[in-house]
Amino acid sequence: MPKSAYDAVVVGSGPNGLAAAITLRQAGLTVLLIEGSEQIGGGMRSRELTLPGFVHDVCSAVHPMARISPFFSSLPLQQHGLAYADPEIAAAHPLDDGSAAVLRHSLKDTADGLGTDRQPYLDLMEQLVKDIPKLLPELLSAFPVPRHPIALGRFGLQAITTASHLSGRFKTMQARGLWGGMAAHSMQPLDHLLTSGIGLMLMGAAHLANWPVVKGGSQSLANALLSYYGSIGGEVQTGFCVKDLEELPTSKVVLMDVTPSQLLKIAGKNLSGRYTKRLRKYRYGMGVFKVDWALKEPVPFSNPDCRRAGTVHIGGSFEEIADSEKKIANGKAAERPFVLFSQPSLFDTSRAPEGLHTAWAYCHVPSGLSQDQTRVIENQMERFAPGFRETILARHTMNASEMEAYNPNYVGGDINGGVQDIWQHFSRPVLSTSPYRTSAKGLYLCSSSTPPGGGVHGMCGYHAAIRALKDIF
Known part of the structure; x- marks a missing residue:
């Protein structure tokens, strides 16, 4: 030293x-x-967590x-x-009927894919996407100095609400599921105040800058x-x-x-x-359980849009996501948890040997949980990508306790x-x-x-x- x-x-x-x-x-x-x-x-x-040449x-x-x-x-x-490497689709959210909601870089294209929820989505996001660039220094500070008070107030009124409340804007399973997956990044029950703010920022960021991975x-x-x-x-x-x-x-x-x-x-x-x-x-809040995979081929999602997305939210309906997040916050592991999945090698070929792929996923778990969640995560994957397990060459897992051991800042995962x-x-x-x-x-x-x-x-x-x-x- x-x-x-x-x-x-x-x-x-x-x-x-x-x-x-x-x-x-x-x-x-x-x-x-x-x-x-x-x-x-x-x-x-x-x-290289799994096999030589696979970068995770x-x-x-x-x-x-x-x-x-x-x-x-x-x-x-x-x-x-x-x-940066940009996916064709920022994020996709598959449903059990074979459909999928899709978050694209284009605000209009995203809204067009939401059927009867097209206009509600535009009403929610159009002005916000215009406001975020000038609001970022305020939103990403300790105590915002209201340089743009009208825009900040407009954002704040939406952001401070619960995701459950804001979900009432949407009627279709697709739009509600997409919204639930965005808000679940908050790692808390979706009926908590401010969960909308996390979802709005992530969707706004996609329309401004996509959801890239680093090459x-x-x-x-x-x-x-x-x-x-x-x-x-x-x-x-x-x-x-x-x-x-x-x-x-x-x-x-x-x-x-x-x-x-x-x-x-x-x-x-x-x-x-x-x-x-x-x-x-x-x-401190919920922990995570994470799995990294080395794959012999791309994930066989039933919905083709999911095969072109950098991130896929696995969780079904808004109600299912909200239920699993509440159980976890109450100290119980979910049998069908919300799973965040990413497949970077589709867009960055340096991540794996030629023709092969990497992917990772994590689910939220009660703080400090050491129980293996590989089965429940892979069950959720199979639900929307039948045959997924057959593509796996190797896997590496980290439970919440191991996350903290790896980085002490991740208290309880x-x-x-x-x-x-x-x-x-x-x-x-x-x-x-x-x-x-x-x-x-x-x-x-x-x-x-x-x-x-x-x-x-x-x-x-x-x-x-x-x-x-x-x-x-």
Whole structure:
């Protein structure tokens, strides 16, 4: 570990840690980025999990928010090797009658495929798609400064509602199922406030920027960020797992890309009793169970649109999805869970040997569940892609406990860094006018446990770094 003094040290090289380190270095500070693993990236890592030559994304895999992130889009990452691959269809949602709702890059084409729900979809999304580009800096901040109050209010009125309430806009099974799958990314019951906001952002992102994958795997996004950081003089140290702040080199500020649980373990003795008590009330949410597959051929979905989609939401009707998410939130594993599935090798041939394919899926599970969910996930796949199991060459699984062992930020398998419901959305990690500051001078939190929350966009790290620059420098 380097012992020379730095202006700033950043612990953790996920998207937010990298964003924080880059922002501080852009301001002219000397910066050291520290990563506990030998491989940088946090949730953006890719590995050969199944067979040689098959590249799998360990966690994050589909990147609409990375493409539209105000911070990432400000960097010349294409010059550092970043390239996206776009699916023909952003996401598909198959139903038991053989039909499928389809989310396309084109707003009009998506609406045209929803039958009698064409106009309700346009009424919901048309103005929103126009508003999102100018609203992004506000929506992806701690406390939005209403530069566009009418547009922000218009979005807020829809976003704050429950997904169950907003589903009443639609009458067809297709549109309702599509909406349910979008809102289920919130990882909470669909009758909770703010679940609509997650669904609206994801659908809006598809119409603005598609749902791309990163060529070569999500690791390539991490590598591009690290390459840019190095090109402007940033330093990095991998393979050093910080257990105490005293192990760090001398610096004026330390930014931690960790969740409250890890912050308490690493810096608990440096924090005030009141702040510690508030951090201990921070709530984590559902976990995930994930399967990666090496396949001998593309997945044989019954509906042809699903064979052209980058992401497929497996869950049937809105009611079925809502029921499974509520069971999981109540601590019970679902026999027919909502499954998020992706097939990146259809659009990025570098992911597998010629003629072969990779795919992955995960379902939500109760926090910390170690029970194997491979059967229920593959049953759901067979439901809409008969013969799927016959295409499998190899599989790799990670339960919720193994997710946390792989990355301590995924407490109980929670990949969002904490529940993002209406209450905790505005109090990540505590209710404060400056949520990135801790009670210790010069110590900041920059993870997805701070605003604006989960997702690969880097904005938590960016805002934390800006706060540190204003406070200290």
